[in-house]
Amino acid sequence: MVTILEAKSLAPAILFPDxxxxxxxxxxxxxxxxxxxxxxxxxxxxxxxxxxxIPPSVIGVDQSQDAKDWSKRIxxxxxxxxxxxxxxPHFVPPPPFPPPQDQSSNDSRRTLAAWLxxxxxxxxxxxxxxxxxxxxxxxxxxxxxxxxVQLMVICLSATSDEHLPLVQQILTLNSLRLLE
Amino acid sequence: MLVDxxxxxxxxxxxxxxxxxxxxxxxxxxxxRGDEAxxxxxxxxxxxxxxxxxxxxxxxxxxxxxxxxETLKNLLPLDQAxxxxxxxQVMLVPL
Numbered sequence: 001m002v003t004i005l006e007a008k009s010l011a012p013a014i015l016f017p018d019x020x021x022x023x024x025x026x027x028x029x030x031x032x033x034x035x036x037x038x039x040x041x042x043x044x045x046x047x048x049x050x051x052x053x054i055p056p057s058v059i060g061v062d063q064s065q066d067a068k069d070w071s072k073r074i075x076x077x078x079x080x081x082x083x084x085x086x087x088x089p090h091f092v093p094p095p096p097f098p099p100p101q102d103q104s105s106n107d108s109r110r111t112l113a114a115w116l117x118x119x120x121x122x123x124x125x126x127x128x129x130x131x132x133x134x135x136x137x138x139x140x141x142x143x144x145x146x147x148x149v150q151l152m153v154i155c156l157s158a159t160s161d162e163h164l165p166l167v168q169q170i171l172t173l174n175s176l177r178l179l180e
Numbered sequence: 181m182l183v184d185x186x187x188x189x190x191x192x193x194x195x196x197x198x199x200x201x202x203x204x205x206x207x208x209x210x211x212x213r214g215d216e217a218x219x220x221x222x223x224x225x226x227x228x229x230x231x232x233x234x235x236x237x238x239x240x241x242x243x244x245x246x247x248x249x250e251t252l253k254n255l256l257p258l259d260q261a262x263x264x265x266x267x268x269q270v271m272l273v274p275l
Contacts, residue, residue: 010188017249063221071212
């Protein structure tokens, strides 16, 4: 089977000599079991394919929902790594009144809704974090300003003289510092 | 292994029969094709695929000594063939 899967071509004329070589190698290495006991029909089948004695089988790509579900299960159990099989981090309830459509449409809608909900939650979380950081940065920025500049901003933004005592107090403190 | 509509040899894997249920009136024979991460799903028409076939073949000692395309081309069953293929249109290859 490995020889067949690893073959460059599935043309019987190419595959046949490769298989016979493998069978002869197997016969040389095995003293009890010979290739002809279990694998002779494979070579006979390939011979028949080459000489067009095997009628074609009726096959087709199956895109029905049950076939898709089955192949998805096989894919998940054999190919997809385990860490990628974990479900979404938040429980997503199904829509309360599913619209009367076919199953594939419903599944794709649910998947899309789950993805949108998860995406929106992540964005909201990131926005909250960035808002907190902005607030923190803005308070630090005001404190970094020199007192004179702070005073000037307070005076210029004042709508009345209510801050005048505060300004006088700060000026007095500054003059005292200069004297020291 | 089977022969497709273009008379080409085809290898399918994970052959499986989806049983009949309330949504599926008849069992369905499905298999995968491809050795990459994504495989195509095929359905096989079961009645034709498992029709009995029987015809004379060359002797095993001649078959196993085929080493080239020319040998294979010229290899035909003897007039009084003692070997014959008894199987189906679908050949199950042991792993």
